[in-house]
Each structure stands twice: as C-alpha cells, then as structure tokens.
Amino acid sequence: DAQEALVGSSGQIMCRTETPVKDCQWSWRLFNQTEQRNLEVKKFPAFGPDNKDCSIKFKNVLSEQEGLWTCGARSESNGTFIQAKPIRFFVSE
Structure with missing residues (x-):
C-alpha cells in the first residue's frame, strides 16, 4: 500500500x-535503506x-517522514508485536 x-x-x-x-507500534525506515x-x-x-485501531496522524507532514x-x-x-506489511508514505512539496 502507498499513501501520499x-x-x-x-x-x-x-x-x-x-x-x-492492547498496544500499537510504528516503525520507519528510508525507501533506499539497504539495512532492513x-x-x-x-x-501507544x-x-x-473494540481497541482495533492503530492508525497514526500527522499534524504537519515533514519531508523527512517519507519512507516505509x-x-x-x-x-x-509483554507479547510480541505482529507486523503488518510496510506502507510506502510519499511526501510531495
């Protein structure tokens, strides 16, 4: 999936x-980052x-937030986080 x-x-x-x-976690990396x-x-x-929403909001999108x-x-x-497929977040000027 991709968002802009x-x-x-x-x-x-x-x-x-x-x-x-119970808990949500978001992680990020650059598109061209070779290290996984x-x-x-x-x-949070x-x-x-029913505690099924882990969406995040940006009040003021920065170009540095572009990535996966x-x-x-x-x-x-204390359980393990189950990860979804990465979302490509594109930021345009």
Whole structure:
C-alpha cells in the first residue's frame, strides 16, 4: 500500500486489526535503506471501537517522514508485536 501527503499538510496512515489488541507500534525506515532494520517511532495503546485501531496522524507532514512505515500490534502487554506489511508514505512539496 502507498499513501501520499503534501509537506505541511495533515496526513494519516491507517492501521486496523481484525481482533482487539492492547498496544500499537510504528516503525520507519528510508525507501533506499539497504539495512532492513526499522527505527521505532511510536508506541501507544490501541483505540477506537473494540481497541482495533492503530492508525497514526500527522499534524504537519515533514519531508523527512517519507519512507516505509510499519504498523505492529500485540494483544498482551509483554507479547510480541505482529507486523503488518510496510506502507510506502510519499511526501510531495
């Protein structure tokens, strides 16, 4: 999946789960990064009806936020995060 936003605009990357989850995690890396390791950016409790929403919002999109964003979710506090397929987030001037 891919999403696009303008620099300075607000944007959102959707991530919803089929079953209720406890925690959400977002990680990021550059498009052309050869190393597969992601940088953890944000971790927060799931929200929305039945705790199935892990979407993130950007109030003011920056060009540096362009890249591959990966959503993870876990159903137990000390469980392992299950990662979704990375989302390509494009930022245009």
